[in-house]
Amino acid sequence: MKIVIIDYGAGNIQSIMFAIKRLGYEAALSHDVDEIRNADKVIFPGVGEASSAMAKLRATGLDKVIPTLKQPVLGICLGMQLMCHSSEEGNTEGLGIFDLDVVKFSKKVKVPQIGWNQISDLKSKLFINIPEKSYIYLVHSFYAPIGKETIASSEYDVEYSAALQKDNFYGVQFHPEKSSDVGSDILQNFLNL
Amino acid sequence: MSRTNKMLTKRIIPCLDIKNGRTVKGVNFVDLRDAGDPVELASIYAKEGADELVFLDISATEEKRKTLAELVYHVAETINIPFTVGGGISSVEDVDVLLKNGADKVSINSSAVKRPELINELVAKFGSQCIVVAIDAKQIEDKWKVHLVGGKVPTELDLFEWAKEVEERGAGEILFTSMDHDGTKNGFANKALAELSDLLNIPVIASGGAGSISHFRDTFKEGKADAALAASVFHFKEIEINTLKEELKGEGIPVRI
Numbered sequence: 098m099k100i101v102i103i104d105y106g107a108g109n110i111q112s113i114m115f116a117i118k119r120l121g122y123e124a125a126l127s128h129d130v131d132e133i134r135n136a137d138k139v140i141f142p143g144v145g146e147a148s149s150a151m152a153k154l155r156a157t158g159l160d161k162v163i164p165t166l167k168q169p170v171l172g173i174c175l176g177m178q179l180m181c182h183s184s185e186e187g188n189t190e191g192l193g194i195f196d197l198d199v200v201k202f203s204k205k206v207k208v209p210q211i212g213w214n215q216i217s218d219l220k221s222k223l224f225i226n227i228p229e230k231s232y233i234y235l236v237h238s239f240y241a242p243i244g245k246e247t248i249a250s251s252e253y254d255v256e257y258s259a260a261l262q263k264d265n266f267y268g269v270q271f272h273p274e275k276s277s278d279v280g281s282d283i284l285q286n287f288l289n290l
Numbered sequence: 291m292s293r294t295n296k297m298l299t300k301r302i303i304p305c306l307d308i309k310n311g312r313t314v315k316g317v318n319f320v321d322l323r324d325a326g327d328p329v330e331l332a333s334i335y336a337k338e339g340a341d342e343l344v345f346l347d348i349s350a351t352e353e354k355r356k357t358l359a360e361l362v363y364h365v366a367e368t369i370n371i372p373f374t375v376g377g378g379i380s381s382v383e384d385v386d387v388l389l390k391n392g393a394d395k396v397s398i399n400s401s402a403v404k405r406p407e408l409i410n411e412l413v414a415k416f417g418s419q420c421i422v423v424a425i426d427a428k429q430i431e432d433k434w435k436v437h438l439v440g441g442k443v444p445t446e447l448d449l450f451e452w453a454k455e456v457e458e459r460g461a462g463e464i465l466f467t468s469m470d471h472d473g474t475k476n477g478f479a480n481k482a483l484a485e486l487s488d489l490l491n492i493p494v495i496a497s498g499g500a501g502s503i504s505h506f507r508d509t510f511k512e513g514k515a516d517a518a519l520a521a522s523v524f525h526f527k528e529i530e531i532n533t534l535k536e537e538l539k540g541e542g543i544p545v546r547i
Contacts, residue, residue, distance in 0.1 A: 109389045109390065109392070109394075109420075111363075111366055111389075111390060111391060112392050112394065115366050115367045115392060118367070119370070144416075144419065144420070145416065145417040204491060207490075207492055207516065208492070209418060209419055209462055209492070209493075210298060211419070211462065211463060211516070212298050212299060212300075212301050212341065212493075212516070212517070213298070213299045213301070213341055213546040214297065214298045214299070215297075232299065232546040234371070236372075236394075236420075236462075238418070238419075252297065253297070253298055272372075274370070275370065275371060275372045275394065276370070276371075277336070277370050277371055278370070280370060281370060
């Protein structure tokens, strides 16, 4: 299986590489359009600030490529947020794969949300054999609200999307690579798609 | 949508002191093959239910920095929970190396007091989510004063004013160690912690004073801490993480089990 992690200079990807390696696979880090198109699975990571990450995608032309991919694609954290219609962070126009607008948590809670929270209302093959209310690790200040593409929900300040899916596109707000054994199982489910 | 009691849990964080790539404080794990191997200790804590780990490097020279980067790489390769690396970090380059090797967060302390702009620079380059500012403080005549160099050097800086500035400069989290409580095993500095938590809108990690399970309960309930860090009670197995979390859960504190 050919797994490609999209390399656009947005954040630390070493942990994702290691998580895939622990499952017994090798992942390649690439920004080459052909290599990305020919992969069996594509992982779209992201850490940091939305508008600068989006600018990096545009500079490489990857913003045009990602929405046209046909194989399973998994956006992680900011990667998932950039797959949405827009983000309030830096007034960013996203890739528009998911029909949701990413907004910031209110001042009623501490921001960022850092730590372990539970996921519920699990749908889709991404969560096969994952128990309801499993704990996953998150670090984020912005969230995607609940929408028709929501396949897992979580609650902090409000109920929000912990995971999204539309056709071959998947996104998780949490970090499967840092979410202990549950996270490994979710990554394995993605690789099994 | 079903209504469940989903909520962010309180985190339990063992801290490992590292020198030249090895754990320094004695550990009392009979099942450990190599008591000085941080990777092995880290994976045991991860299996026992630790929510995060902190590695505090107390070596100083450039040579040893390279050893730390290698250690970070091996920890990231092995464990599947987040970890923070701190100790002597003073530049964007230092942080870059550690994050590239797989650290999730870095913690800065004295270098931020000496040059507060460092916080802004790190946040701009790496994002708030991976920048923890550690603050060591001691109560002097009713005032909490920030101390440097592992609590040895006093400053005129007020804990609460400095914490507010740290938040405003964009740090994602504060790790507060009370020098008055550290090593006493008499409980955390809950009054100061609660005040910090009310003042700030970023998570606060309590450190210094853990001696019993009730101390953890108190720092979450009275100290309003988001996470609690401890070293020797875990290293010497005075408190086992899974027992601690079961008991906290019994007290109605949300924890990941």
